[in-house]
Amino acid sequence: MPKTITEKILAAHTGRESVVPGELVSVRIDMALANDITAPIAIELFEKAQIPAVFDSERIALVPDHFVPNKDIRSATQVALMRRFAKKYGIKYFFELGEMGIEHVLLPEQGLVLPGDVVIGADSHTCTYGALGAFSTGVGSTDIAAAMITGEVWFRVPESIKFTYHGQLQEWVTGKDLILWTIGDIGVDGATYKAMEFQGPAIETLPMSDRMTMANMAIEAGAKSGIIAPDQVTLDYVSSRATRPFETYLSDPDANYDQEKTYDVSQIEPQVAFPHLPENTRPVSEAGIIPIDQAVIGSCTNGRIEDLRMAARVLKGHTIDKTVRLIVIPATPSIYRQAMNEGLFEVFLDARGIVSPPTCGPCLGGFMGVLGPGERAVSTTNRNFVGRMGHPTSEVYLANPAVAAASAVLGRIGGPEEL
Amino acid sequence: MTLEGTVWKFGDNIDTDVIIPAPYLVSTDSAELGKHCMEGVDPSFSEKVSAGDIIVAGKNFGCGSSREHAPMAIKGAGISCVVAESFARIFFRNAFNMGLAIFEAPGVSDGISAGDRISINQDTGEIIDHTNGKTFSANTIPPFMQGLIEAGGLMAYVLKKRRG
Numbered sequence: 105m106p107k108t109i110t111e112k113i114l115a116a117h118t119g120r121e122s123v124v125p126g127e128l129v130s131v132r133i134d135m136a137l138a139n140d141i142t143a144p145i146a147i148e149l150f151e152k153a154q155i156p157a158v159f160d161s162e163r164i165a166l167v168p169d170h171f172v173p174n175k176d177i178r179s180a181t182q183v184a185l186m187r188r189f190a191k192k193y194g195i196k197y198f199f200e201l202g203e204m205g206i207e208h209v210l211l212p213e214q215g216l217v218l219p220g221d222v223v224i225g226a227d228s229h230t231c232t233y234g235a236l237g238a239f240s241t242g243v244g245s246t247d248i249a250a251a252m253i254t255g256e257v258w259f260r261v262p263e264s265i266k267f268t269y270h271g272q273l274q275e276w277v278t279g280k281d282l283i284l285w286t287i288g289d290i291g292v293d294g295a296t297y298k299a300m301e302f303q304g305p306a307i308e309t310l311p312m313s314d315r316m317t318m319a320n321m322a323i324e325a326g327a328k329s330g331i332i333a334p335d336q337v338t339l340d341y342v343s344s345r346a347t348r349p350f351e352t353y354l355s356d357p358d359a360n361y362d363q364e365k366t367y368d369v370s371q372i373e374p375q376v377a378f379p380h381l382p383e384n385t386r387p388v389s390e391a392g393i394i395p396i397d398q399a400v401i402g403s404c405t406n407g408r409i410e411d412l413r414m415a416a417r418v419l420k421g422h423t424i425d426k427t428v429r430l431i432v433i434p435a436t437p438s439i440y441r442q443a444m445n446e447g448l449f450e451v452f453l454d455a456r457g458i459v460s461p462p463t464c465g466p467c468l469g470g471f472m473g474v475l476g477p478g479e480r481a482v483s484t485t486n487r488n489f490v491g492r493m494g495h496p497t498s499e500v501y502l503a504n505p506a507v508a509a510a511s512a513v514l515g516r517i518g519g520p521e522e523l
Numbered sequence: 524m525t526l527e528g529t530v531w532k533f534g535d536n537i538d539t540d541v542i543i544p545a546p547y548l549v550s551t552d553s554a555e556l557g558k559h560c561m562e563g564v565d566p567s568f569s570e571k572v573s574a575g576d577i578i579v580a581g582k583n584f585g586c587g588s589s590r591e592h593a594p595m596a597i598k599g600a601g602i603s604c605v606v607a608e609s610f611a612r613i614f615f616r617n618a619f620n621m622g623l624a625i626f627e628a629p630g631v632s633d634g635i636s637a638g639d640r641i642s643i644n645q646d647t648g649e650i651i652d653h654t655n656g657k658t659f660s661a662n663t664i665p666p667f668m669q670g671l672i673e674a675g676g677l678m679a680y681v682l683k684k685r686r687g
Contacts, residue, residue, distance in 0.1 A: 128667045141548045145591055148551055149678055171549070178549035228589040228613055244591040244617035250681045258667065292536055293583040297612050326583065328612055381536060468545040468588070489540045489587060491563045 106356035108264045109333055110299040113239040113353055117222045125263040125362075133163065134221035134238075136251045139207055139464075140168035142226030144182045145245035147189045150252050158193050159255035165197040165216060166190055167207040170464045175471040205436025205462040208232040208320060208404035212312075213436055215345030219334040219352045224248070224257050229404050229486065231322045235315035236342060237334030237352055239299075242323060262328045263362035264299040264355075269306035271370035276520050278414070279314025280406060280484070280504040282306070283321040284375035285367065288385030296326035298362060301355065306369045307332060312341045313410040320405050321486050324382040374519050376482075377502035380490045388507050388519040395427065398481040399512035400493075401505050402433025402460070403467045406484035409434075411505040412443045416451040418509035418520045423456050425515030430457030431466060431473045457512070469494045482511040524645045526603045526624065528577040532637040533564065535581035539588045539614065543596040556592050557599025574601035577641060581607065581632040585614025594623040604643060606650065606661070608632050619668050620677040626650065626661035634659060 107115070107122060115123045117132045138146050143166055150158075158164055166186050171179035190198030197216060199205070208229050211217045219237035223230060226248045233240035243257065251257050267286060287294070300322045307315070315332050322330025332338075334352045342350070376391050378384040401407075401415045412434060424430050432452045434440035440462060443449060449459055465472030467485040475481055475494030480501065483493065488500035501517055510520040541563025543556055550556055561568035578597065584607035585593060594617050597605060604624035608631060618625045626643060628650055635641060639654035648661035664672075674680035 128665055141545075141590060141592075145551050145595075153678060153682055176549070182549060226589055226591075228587065230589075242589040242613050244589055244613060244620055246591060246617065246620040246677050250620075250677050253685070254681055260665075292586060293609065293611070296583065296609065323613075326586065326611055468540070470545055487538075487540070487587060489538045489563075491544055492540050496563055 106358045106360070108301060108359040109237065109331055109353045109355045110239055110262060110264055110329065113220055113222060114259065114261055123261045125261050127261045128258060129261060130256050130258050131222050133224055133251055133255060133257055135163055135165060135217055135223045136248055137165045137167065137207060137211065137223065137225035137227065137230060138245065138248045139170050139227055140172055140179065140182050140186060141170045142245045142248065143186050146226060146248040146252065147185055149246060149249035153253065155253050158195070158252045161194040162196045163255065164195050164252060165211060166195055167199050167204060167210060169204055169206050169462070170468065171470050172204060172463055173201060173461060203437060206404045206407055206464055209407055209435035212236060212316065213345070213438065215342065215347045218342055218346055218348070218350035219338060220350050224251060228323045229320050231327065231330050232316050232320040232404060234319035234322065234329050234331035235312060237332060237338055239329055239331065241329045260297065262297055262299045264301050265295055265363045265365065266301050266303065266361040268304035268366045269302070269369050270304055270366065271306055271368045273306060273369050274373060276374050276506045277369070277372055278504045279310055279317040281372055281375045282369060283318040284377050284382065284385050284502065285372050287321065287325045287382050288375065290325055292324060292381050292383045293326040295322065298327055300325065300327045300330045302330065302332050308335060311410060312337060313408040317405055321382070324486060374504055374507050376507065376517060377488055379488050379499040379501065382486070382488060382502060388503070388517065391517040394480065394501065394517040395515060396482050396511055396517060397427065397479040398429045398431065398473060398475065399508045400431050400466050400473055400481055400483040400485060401508050402435060403464065403485040404435065405486045406505050407433055407435030407439070409439050409442050411484065412448050415505040415509040416448040418506050418523065419455040419513065420451050422513045422523060424512040427515050428512045430455065430512045431460055432457050433460045433465070434462060436462055466493055468492065482508050482517055484508050525642050526645065527642040528575040528603050529573065530577050530579050530635055530637055530639045530641055531572065533578060533580040536583045536586055537564070537580050538586045539590050539593040542585065542593040543590065548590060548592055553595045553599035556596035557601065560596040560600035569600050572600050572602065575603045576601065578602055578605045579631050579635045580605065582609045584610050586611035589613045591617045591621060594618045594621055598623050606631050606643065619671050622676040628659045628661040630659050
């Protein structure tokens with residue numbers, strides 16, 4: 105029977121010939137991830153169970169990235185718990201400050217998540233690694249605690265939805281715009297419990313950074329996972345990084361899909377998701393006059409070097425509007441160093457922006473740019489829920505790095521072509 | 524077993540950021556998290572709610588982050604269960620894993636009002652609104668997940684299996 109890539113990966117990790125959508129299966133995992141918000145609950149549950157060892161100390165990644173550098177005493181305490189646990193159980197991939205980056209940018213960069221893997225993370229944006237051709241999904245802390253014992257996780261095998269993208273991208277249109285467009289089309293629960301499989305000629309032209317941005321936001325349509333079949337672009341990215349052998353899988357041409365959607369990307373312009381749901385998308389040219397107080401460029405969605413280069417290309421020779429605060433956050437230490445070496449920091453600082461060390465910080469209203477009452481931000485992050493970046497009356501507009509940078513200069517939401 | 528309580532109503536797409544805003548994610552204590560439950564949509568919710576009360580909501584309840592602090596906060600606030608048109612998937616699995624009772628039941632969003640007294644038969648899935656006399660039927664739960672509930676959550680299930 106023909107199978108999707110998702111069904112093949114899951115079958116390979118159950119030791120069975122095949123699995124079918126709707127089945128509940130126990131699946132072997134290649135990597136389990138938790139951060140400084142979700143790991144503490146998992147650690148407390150694990151230690152309460154009095155298990156002497158984790159299933160595999162090289163298959164667990166602990167990344168303190170949300171409230172780090174520690175924003176207060178309580179977050180310092182949570183990271184200290186992770187540090188102590190990592191030492192006690194010999195967890196190989198605990199990332200101390202200086203090596204720490206935003207988890208979903210860091211793990212692929214370090215070659216810790218690979219094509220054909222099953223990855224779980226106690227963070228909803230764990231779906232990012234689908235861009236490498238892995239089955240990867242967000243779970244809770246209890247799932248991580250159990251997986252640290254057994255090396256397995258239970259799943260309902262998801263149906264897949266096939267999204268095909270044709271045509272040539274317009275200038276300044278990125279993976280962020282394609283995924284915002286898609287969420288705008290199907291809604292925030294349009295893919296609940298399903299695997300979103302992205303494919304087509306336009307996807308094949310995208311670099312890994314854009315592919316990761318797309319898979320990253322599959323959760324914003326309610327999906328269990330997002331996935332892109334590995335190709336030469338994928339192999340070029342992983343071959344020099346991989347920390348272990350991996351296998352690649354492809355969907356059979358006549359595999360079964362729950363639904364199929366086709367888009368002509370040449371008709372898509374940069375998108376902006378208005379408050380308070382990622383599905384409230386509009387083309388940037390139809391945004392109207394929306395003055396902003398802050399622009400954030402970073403996050404697991406858009407904090408990669410390609411994103412920073414795009415923002416710098418827009419900002420070069422400009423100064424941001426006096427009413428705006430610009431915060432740029434390279435997602436990992438190596439991206440930070442590369443951006444510095446390429447002279448991007450000069451551009452950001454000349455424009456009157458600031459450059460933060462890697463952190464999730466403002467994306468979830470943690471620190472490093474929390475919004476006050478009534479304030480508005482344009483942000484390259486992934487969520488614009490009520491109060492997401494701060495006060496319940498604040499507003500978040502989601503966009504790509506070029507739109508965020510242009511908006512910072514304009515003092516209102518707008519595209520780079522307006523500069 | 525039957526759960527009975529007074530209803531608090533919420534709309535569609537209630538996300539985990541409003542169920543428990545991120546600044547409170549520096550705690551792993553259910554009771555403390557409960558004091559801030561639903562703060563993003565109703566700042567005084569935790570003061571108004573009584574033990575055993577029930578949340579009834581629209582579609583896609585619990586969308587957003589994977590924070591297990593969301594079902595923990597709901598439990599910590601004293602809520603006995605959540606009934607919704609549909610749930611976001613990570614919230615759904617978290618609730619089963621950590622032992623918060625949840626029921627997916629079509630029609631509850633329009634058919635049940637705030638302040639109504641409702642009961643849910645956990646064995647049959649029958650939901651009765653004792654205030655307006657309407658009845659609803661919760662979707663059945665797969666046997667594996669029923670097993671999780673009976674074991675007392677995922678950790679208890681895994682440890683029991685491990686002991687053989």
